[in-house]
Amino acid sequence: MKLHLKIKRFNPEKDKKPWWGEYDIEVEPGDRVLDALHEVKWNIDGTLALRRSCAHGVCGSDAMRINGRNRLACKCLVKDEIKNGQITIEPILGMRVIKDMIVDMEPFFAHYRSIMPFLVNDTPLPANGRERLQSPVDRERFDDSTKCILCACCTTSCPSFWARGEYIGPAAIVQAHRFIFDSRDQAAQERLEILSDVDGVWRCRTAFNCTDACPRDIKVTKTIGEVKEALRTGVIQ
Amino acid sequence: MAHYHQFDALVVGAGGAGLMAALYASKSVKTAVISKLYPTRSHTGAAQGGISAALGNVEKDKWEWHAYDTIKGGDFLCDQDSVDILCKDAIDAVIDLEHMGLPFDRTPEGKISQRRFGGHTNNETKQAVQRACHAADRTGHMILQTLYQNCIKNKVQFFDEFQMVDIIIENNKCNGIVALELSTGEIHVFHSKATMLATGGFGKMWKITSNAHSLTGDAPAIMLRRNLPLEDMEFYQFHPTGVYRMGILLSEAARGEGAVFLNDKGERFMERYMPTLKDLAPRDICSRCIYQEVQAGRGINGKDYVYLDFRPEHINKWFAADGNPKRVDAHYLETRLPDIIEFARVYLGVDPITEPVPIQPTAHYAMGGIPTNNDAQVLADERGSLVEGLYAAGEVACVSVHGANRLGTNSLVDLVVFGKRGGIAMADYAKGASLRPINKDAVYKDAEGDLAAIRNSAGTERPAAIRKELQTMMDEKVGVYRTGQGLREALSVIKGLQARFRNLKIDDRGVKWNTDLTEAWELGCLLDLAEVTAAAALWREESRGGHYREDFPNRDDSKFLQHSFAWMSNDIQIKTKPVRITRHQPVERKY
Numbered sequence: 001m002k003l004h005l006k007i008k009r010f011n012p013e014k015d016k017k018p019w020w021g022e023y024d025i026e027v028e029p030g031d032r033v034l035d036a037l038h039e040v041k042w043n044i045d046g047t048l049a050l051r052r053s054c055a056h057g058v059c060g061s062d063a064m065r066i067n068g069r070n071r072l073a074c075k076c077l078v079k080d081e082i083k084n085g086q087i088t089i090e091p092i093l094g095m096r097v098i099k100d101m102i103v104d105m106e107p108f109f110a111h112y113r114s115i116m117p118f119l120v121n122d123t124p125l126p127a128n129g130r131e132r133l134q135s136p137v138d139r140e141r142f143d144d145s146t147k148c149i150l151c152a153c154c155t156t157s158c159p160s161f162w163a164r165g166e167y168i169g170p171a172a173i174v175q176a177h178r179f180i181f182d183s184r185d186q187a188a189q190e191r192l193e194i195l196s197d198v199d200g201v202w203r204c205r206t207a208f209n210c211t212d213a214c215p216r217d218i219k220v221t222k223t224i225g226e227v228k229e230a231l232r233t234g235v236i237q
Numbered sequence: 238m239a240h241y242h243q244f245d246a247l248v249v250g251a252g253g254a255g256l257m258a259a260l261y262a263s264k265s266v267k268t269a270v271i272s273k274l275y276p277t278r279s280h281t282g283a284a285q286g287g288i289s290a291a292l293g294n295v296e297k298d299k300w301e302w303h304a305y306d307t308i309k310g311g312d313f314l315c316d317q318d319s320v321d322i323l324c325k326d327a328i329d330a331v332i333d334l335e336h337m338g339l340p341f342d343r344t345p346e347g348k349i350s351q352r353r354f355g356g357h358t359n360n361e362t363k364q365a366v367q368r369a370c371h372a373a374d375r376t377g378h379m380i381l382q383t384l385y386q387n388c389i390k391n392k393v394q395f396f397d398e399f400q401m402v403d404i405i406i407e408n409n410k411c412n413g414i415v416a417l418e419l420s421t422g423e424i425h426v427f428h429s430k431a432t433m434l435a436t437g438g439f440g441k442m443w444k445i446t447s448n449a450h451s452l453t454g455d456a457p458a459i460m461l462r463r464n465l466p467l468e469d470m471e472f473y474q475f476h477p478t479g480v481y482r483m484g485i486l487l488s489e490a491a492r493g494e495g496a497v498f499l500n501d502k503g504e505r506f507m508e509r510y511m512p513t514l515k516d517l518a519p520r521d522i523c524s525r526c527i528y529q530e531v532q533a534g535r536g537i538n539g540k541d542y543v544y545l546d547f548r549p550e551h552i553n554k555w556f557a558a559d560g561n562p563k564r565v566d567a568h569y570l571e572t573r574l575p576d577i578i579e580f581a582r583v584y585l586g587v588d589p590i591t592e593p594v595p596i597q598p599t600a601h602y603a604m605g606g607i608p609t610n611n612d613a614q615v616l617a618d619e620r621g622s623l624v625e626g627l628y629a630a631g632e633v634a635c636v637s638v639h640g641a642n643r644l645g646t647n648s649l650v651d652l653v654v655f656g657k658r659g660g661i662a663m664a665d666y667a668k669g670a671s672l673r674p675i676n677k678d679a680v681y682k683d684a685e686g687d688l689a690a691i692r693n694s695a696g697t698e699r700p701a702a703i704r705k706e707l708q709t710m711m712d713e714k715v716g717v718y719r720t721g722q723g724l725r726e727a728l729s730v731i732k733g734l735q736a737r738f739r740n741l742k743i744d745d746r747g748v749k750w751n752t753d754l755t756e757a758w759e760l761g762c763l764l765d766l767a768e769v770t771a772a773a774a775l776w777r778e779e780s781r782g783g784h785y786r787e788d789f790p791n792r793d794d795s796k797f798l799q800h801s802f803a804w805m806s807n808d809i810q811i812k813t814k815p816v817r818i819t820r821h822q823p824v825e826r827k828y
Contacts, residue, residue, distance in 0.1 A: 013747045030584075042701030046744030046753035051278075053449040056485045056580060058378060059278040075583060098420060099750040105275065118386035119338025130292075131335040133347030139340060146340050146372070146379065150277050182340070 003027045003078060005036055008090040010097050029079035033066055036078055050101040057215055060151030064101050065090040070153040070213035092156035108152050111168045115176040115194055120187035138183035145178035145223055147216040154210035154220050160203045167203040170210040170220045177223045192231050201227050239681035240425040244269045245667035247429035249401050249414060251276035254631025255435030256384035257656030262664045263393045271416055273400040276385050280437055280449045284377025286490030287369025288649035289357060290327035294348040295367045300324045302360040310356040310519045311640020312782035313823035314816055319611050323638045323654050330653040331370050339383040341372050353493040356519040356644045365517045369646045374488050374574045400755055401455055403684045405675055406463050409617050411627035412675045415684040422748025424685055426677050430670045431663035433628040442767045443600035444708035447479055447486035456633050457607055458762030461805040468635040469605035469800050471773035471784045474643055475717045477523035479599025480584050481542045487577045489645040492516045494573055495565060496547035497555050499593060500535040514828035521642040521783045524598040524717050544593035598717055604643055606635040613659030619802040619814040630659040641782020691757050696740030700757040703734050707767060715771050720787045724775040731768045738764055772809035773801050794823050
């Protein structure tokens with residue numbers, strides 16, 4: 001089928017400001033949007049720059065705005081996104097654009113690192129040399145937030161983040177949730193302290209954009225709500 | 238001029254092996270990790286079904302059984318002392334990961350949950366054993382996340398989105414690497430005492446593949462150019478269950494949970510080929526059986542694919558037929574296999590709970606690679622000489638623990654076991670060594686010259702066209718089934734593509750984030766690795782594990798119970814190294 005791709009382009013070595021590149025290509029309906037972008041890059045204009053790796057929605061490299069909504073280009077199909085023969089592609093919002101779809105991810109990862117994204121447990125390991133035990137119910141408690149692939153779809157869809165880049169953002173809160181609600185972890189209070197900061201969890205205005213944007217179907221807004229509740233009540237359950 | 242850095246230990250690649258090595262090396266020496274991707278993008282994160290260890294959490298198991306299964310799965314080409322290390326250390330490695338925070342699924346008693354996987358058996362009953370420790374069907378994701386989290390905890394230094402373009406080797410001593418900083422286009426020289434290559438696989442030489450776009454074999458290709466050998470390159474695994482026409486992996490865990498293959502007649506054909514293990518036979522065998530069904534006209538609608546059936550009522554029917562009391566329902570499968578069920582829904586529009594899923598074999602895993610000893614030290618030749626200061630671990634390495642065919646889950650075991658051993662060995666070495674002098678200017682100019690040649694290329698050939706021809710040809714001629722004639726044709730096609738590669742045309746002359754340049758450079762790596770793969774496959778006139786020659790359909794232990802070591806000069810030179818056999822003499826491989 002025919003597809004008209006409209007791509008927001010910016011090359012810092014040539015362009016003073018972004019411009020729209022328009023490309024007419026032939027694709028299969030079941031092709032991924034990533035395949036369509038490759039068709040442009042490989043056969044029309046090799047200067048098009050984007051990150052991508054796994055091409056099936058698990059590595060988190062190719063987050064972008066597709067028809068105005070944050071998606072992984074490898075996890076949506078042309079036939080589902082095409083409208084009037086066209087798909088519009090832009091870089092994710094709220095980050096400095098380096099080149100075309102490539103944005104500066106460093107502030108995003110700095111927020112991630114700030115919430116102590118690692119298990120803290122200083123009690124002695126089991127004397128039998130085996131695993132710490134955890135009931136299936138306790139394991140299930142934080143399952144949803146373990147799915148996060150740090151693609152930034154959620155954070156860069158959030159109006160609070162657009163308004164203030166210092167806001168720690170949904171992804172970092174999801175990552176904090178993954179440890180706060182892990183029965184093996186002992187640093188929940190320290191993480192909650194970090195998240196109660198002026199640029200922490202209270203900047204969330206429950207817009208639900210993050211939940212819509214998550215390619216892993218994490219209930220991001222609910223997750224943030226659980227962290228707020230833990231902060232409000234002082235109870236983690 | 239280049240940027241210059243000094244480290245005791247340098248790790249290239251931030252997947253499971255690289256991060257594990259970095260964690261252990263950084264405990265005692267100044268360590269850095271260099272990766273062309275953000276670490277969490279590494280393809281370890283795409284591993285699905287599980288990581289095996291004979292924990293015996295749900296039924297009786299022994300590491301010796303795991304070892305024998307691995308050796309038999311590898312069609313007796315594994316080095317058996319290395320396999321003992323793999324399977325014995327697997328137990329501590331999995332426990333170590335749990336202590337680091339890995340959220341494994343749990344048994345009712347709270348232990349790490351385990352499930353069945355292809356080729357893993359109770360050696361007494363010969364039946365499938367529950368050995369694969371798992372976190373749903375995203376075990377690799379959890380391993381990658383957990384290791385990265387612990388690297389942050391231990392303040393490991395990262396150079397993210399730096400792409401290695403050369404390895405500094407002089408007189409069989411490694412002194413570091415040269416890398417391109419993707420965001421600036423500037424060259425960095427990393428000078429080190431010990432260097433580990435952990436760059437993963439090179440499955441992008443095939444068209445139908447489970448591999449990420451970034452898996453282009455950069456490290457092994459550079460090794461060839463540095464006149465160092467690669468081991469067992471003819472052994473490449475084709476996983477039987479790739480999404481039809483796309484190659485996206487659908488985990489063997491599906492069959493571990495009870496799924497079966499069906500042909501066009503609705504027949505569970507694996508019963509005919511492998512009466513004991515059936516659909517849980519090792520991957521090489523299942524892939525060949527699928528092709529045989531297709532050849533016999535029993536592909537679905539006469540085409541080149543079959544079904545993977547995991548409709549719950551069908552699984553229960555097969556369980557009943559096998560005398561297995563277990564029963565499953567939709568909720569259970571959605572909990573144990575959520576990602577692959579979603580892949581089928583998203584990419585095929587097929588719901589595995591109510592419909593069978595079209596699948597075909599997909600290029601998946603390199604058993605061969607950079608030869609190493611049991612401490613991940615890189616070998617310079619078939620006699621065991623070392624490249625001092627150079628290490629390799631994970632898919633890029635060939636220890637060899639996988640022999641001619643890797644068992645499912647053993648890639649993740651390999652990463653953590655040999656990543657850790659390599660990390661410790663690097664640190665020990667670096668503590669007693671000093672930096673050898675290097676000529677910074679010369680290594681910088683070499684790398685810059687190679688990249689400039691591509692950046693300024695003024696030919697007519699688009700890299701994408703060459704890559705597409707390579708991939709299509711490799712699927713046809715260097716796939717599951719091979720013949721001498723097909724492999725000779727493959728070599729001639731590759732020579733032609735290499736010639737065209739010297740007449741490149743790329744569009745992007747810029748320096749910042751020039752992925753037109755890096756993709757072309759990676760294509761050069763794939764072309765060289767494809768040549769070695771085809772040449773080694775032509776040399777091995779027998780069929781063993783993942784390497785099947787229609788013109789030599791039997792295993793020939795009298796001539797080929799040997800590892801191949803391949804060098805690239807004008808042509809490919811091949812030498813041999815005996816397989817280390819300890820407790821298990823080769824026998825016929827039946828399941």
